[in-house]
Amino acid sequence: MIGLYIHVPFCLKKCHYCDFVTTSSGDAEKHTTFLSAFKKECERYAKKFDNRVFDTLYVGGGTPSALSIAETQGLFEVIHAQFKIKPGAEVTWEANPGEVDGAKAEIYRKLGINRVSLGAQSFKDKTLQAINRDHGAREIQTSFDHLRSAGIRNINLDLILYLPGETRNDLLYSLESLAALDPEHVSIYELSIEEGTVFGQKAKKGELSLPSEEEQLETLSVVRNFLKEKDYTHYELLNYAKPGFESAHNRLYWANEEVLGLGPGAYSYTSGRRSRFVTSHEDYLKKIARGDWTCAEEETLTTDKKEIESFILALRLTQGAETARFAETSKKLSKNIGSLEEAGLLERIPGRIRLTPRGQLLAETVFSQLSIPD
Numbered sequence: 001m002i003g004l005y006i007h008v009p010f011c012l013k014k015c016h017y018c019d020f021v022t023t024s025s026g027d028a029e030k031h032t033t034f035l036s037a038f039k040k041e042c043e044r045y046a047k048k049f050d051n052r053v054f055d056t057l058y059v060g061g062g063t064p065s066a067l068s069i070a071e072t073q074g075l076f077e078v079i080h081a082q083f084k085i086k087p088g089a090e091v092t093w094e095a096n097p098g099e100v101d102g103a104k105a106e107i108y109r110k111l112g113i114n115r116v117s118l119g120a121q122s123f124k125d126k127t128l129q130a131i132n133r134d135h136g137a138r139e140i141q142t143s144f145d146h147l148r149s150a151g152i153r154n155i156n157l158d159l160i161l162y163l164p165g166e167t168r169n170d171l172l173y174s175l176e177s178l179a180a181l182d183p184e185h186v187s188i189y190e191l192s193i194e195e196g197t198v199f200g201q202k203a204k205k206g207e208l209s210l211p212s213e214e215e216q217l218e219t220l221s222v223v224r225n226f227l228k229e230k231d232y233t234h235y236e237l238l239n240y241a242k243p244g245f246e247s248a249h250n251r252l253y254w255a256n257e258e259v260l261g262l263g264p265g266a267y268s269y270t271s272g273r274r275s276r277f278v279t280s281h282e283d284y285l286k287k288i289a290r291g292d293w294t295c296a297e298e299e300t301l302t303t304d305k306k307e308i309e310s311f312i313l314a315l316r317l318t319q320g321a322e323t324a325r326f327a328e329t330s331k332k333l334s335k336n337i338g339s340l341e342e343a344g345l346l347e348r349i350p351g352r353i354r355l356t357p358r359g360q361l362l363a364e365t366v367f368s369q370l371s372i373p374d
């Protein structure tokens with residue numbers, strides 16, 4: 001199987017925690033320049049992937065919803081002119097609350113977008129301001145309503161945990177507000193402090209810190225129990241879905257399947273090779289203009305590394321990894337797996353090995369003990 005990921009780099013404002021490849025939205029000319037570079041990139045890869053039919057399409061960023069209706073239509077024309085997408089495939093579009101009105105929502109549906117991921121992050125205005133989001137809680141509601149009215153039946157909402165100043169009551173308020181909208185899918189993100197972001201600078205000066213590990217585990221467990229009570233299936237470490245609404249595109253990542261990533265900052269994993277064309281919007285435009293298609297980052301995975309990665313990715317899923325599929329890898333890692341079982345972090349069930357509920361909370365510790373160093 002293979003997925004197609006498109007990275008649209010525009011954002012109205014830079015959120016204080018974000019280290020993704022983005023650029024300020026700017027004017028129409030800036031968008032046109034990007035779209036014409038993107039067209040060239042698609043044309044180049046179309047030849048290589050001429051015989052492939054993509055199982056999913058995911059347009060993320062950045063904020064794809066920063067594009068106007070005409071630009072969005074132009075983007076889809078380019079994609080469909082160059083790549084074959086399987087009929088009925090999941091087509092996801094990321095959007096920021098406040099950037100979706102009725103007309104845009106209608107066009108999204110007409111273009112075949114059947115899943116929209118809205119970056120809510122919190123439903124508390126003071127928190128949204130503190131992290132420099134370009135919307136308030138009211139806009140989450142109005143964007144959501146526009147999407148529903150346009151007939152989008154599969155909506156994901158993102159929430160971020162451990163945001164500065166957010167109390168347990170604030171989190172519960174956000175969870176209740178989210179549940180009231182009744183999205184089909186919920187993705188949870190744990191705030192991480194990245195260098196080069198506003199939060200990274202604040203943390204360096206000692207002005208920002210994350211909750212203790214114990215507090216983080218408690219928060220994760222509150223979220224997990226809340227969403228389970230609201231009938232969401234916890235199918236991946238940080239992802240929850242109503243029956244039949246698990247993310248097909250993300251499932252490709254967790255199954256370590258191939259993904260072609262286009263646009264600045266996108267990662268690809270094809271023919272056993274992980275690569276990234278550029279790490280900034282500026283480099284993207286410059287390299288494409290001079291016809292330089294070398295990758296800024298690339299790595300060919302050894303069979304061992306690929307298998308261990310696939311095993312770890314399978315453990316992210318609540319159902320766990322199939323023992324028969326990973327027999328060789330489990331043998332190689334038997335000592336580490338044994339200690340993790342003894343510590344109550346991994347368990348065996350018929351035909352599978354999986355994280356225990358405690359192992360899910362301490363997943364990164366488990367994975368670090370199963371990884372092979374670079």
Ligand code: SF4
Pocket residue numbers: 010011013014015018019020022061062063096119
């Ligand atoms: S809108 Fe998304 S991509 Fe843009 S700065 Fe904020 S978190 Fe990053």
